[in-house]
Amino acid sequence: MSSVGPYLSLTKPRVVVLLQITALCSVLVHDQLGGGVDSDSMRTMLVVFVGGYLSAGGANAVNMWYDRDIDPLMSRTKDRSIPSGEVSAEAALAFGVALSILGVYWFWELANPVAAVWSAFSILFYVFVYSIWLKRSTSQNIVIGGIAGSTPPVIGWAAAEGGLTLATDSTQAMLESLLDLGSPMPWFMFLLIFLWTPPHFWALALYRSEEYGRVGVPMMPNVKGPERTLREMKVYAIILLILSVNVPSYHELAESGTFYYILGGNVVVLTIWYANSVWRIDLEEERGATGRIPTAARSFFVSMLYLALMFVVLVTASFGILGAGFGAALSMAVVVRSESRARV
DSSP states (O other), X not given: OTTHHHHHHHTOHHHHHHHHHHHHHHHHHHHHHTTOXXXXXXXXXXXXXXXXXXXXXXXXXXXXXXXXXXXXXXXXXXXXXXXXXXXXXXXXXXXXXXXXXHHHHHHHHHTOHHHHHHHHHHHHIIIIIIIIIITTTOXXXXXXXXXXXXXXXXXXXXXXXXXXXXXXXXXXXXXXXHHOOSSSHHHHHHHHHHXXXXXXXXXXXXXXXXXXXXXXXXXXXXXXXXHHHHHHHHHHHHHHHHHXXXXXXXXXXXXSHHHHHHHHXXXXXXXXXXXXXXXXXXTTSOOOXXXXXXXXXXXXXXXXXXXXXXXXXXXXXXXXXXXHHHHHHHHHHHHHHHHHHHHO
């Protein structure tokens, strides 16, 4: 088991599992809106989870291979498998490439070509566009690179959507076959994660980005300054609020305006709650012994809770007005509890 552990750590298990949860939520929403969750849904979820783990895990392993020169220089990454000598750089690269290829093949054989292409896109974008090109060249690295981390709901939805084929007649036809997934919902989920990523990450970067600067990785607070970073975080929070007002229709489940008031009101309130945590960040606040900014750390925690609750709400609402009501009650209870504990 000791020989398996270092290789498993190359895949970043905790991060990958969190990504796959968004993909599984996408499958649940798709199937419930399409007639109900059944045994086929369970099979699809298994296919999506395994294939998604292989794809994202493989991309992470290749990323660690590429970052083998800077990882030993940062306290957060110096104990990873490659810097510690537990796995050689060559073995890590081979492992990552093998997992990536297996993940794409898994989707191609057990789901459909559209899901497989989106899986391949996420791998290639993360490795070549983010890791190799953007990460060390621009402070907007996490913004554009966030596209890769936003694809799991799209892959999950594509895997759940029956009859999808990859058109090869022309480039336009191929793009249309990749983008037309039968509903705007997966793209709403995609945009939700994409717009959430920068303010989520920058909340932590406000007080933990110095090491990246020392190894030549430009981070927004180091390059543009904390004030500019906070302004951009607020812009993303506003755009998230605009997005939440335009949550896609739930089709035949919306028998009355009440459904929309419950669902729409819920996601708007959740987004206002998260945006408020961004507005509360005080750059002049007294820092802790480790340089921690309490209000920024609080916003980082709220951001994780916010994204989880948004996906919970989307899943529960797919079960109709009672599900929307349950999701609203649950999310508000979590928000109240979180705020109460923060004030203690």
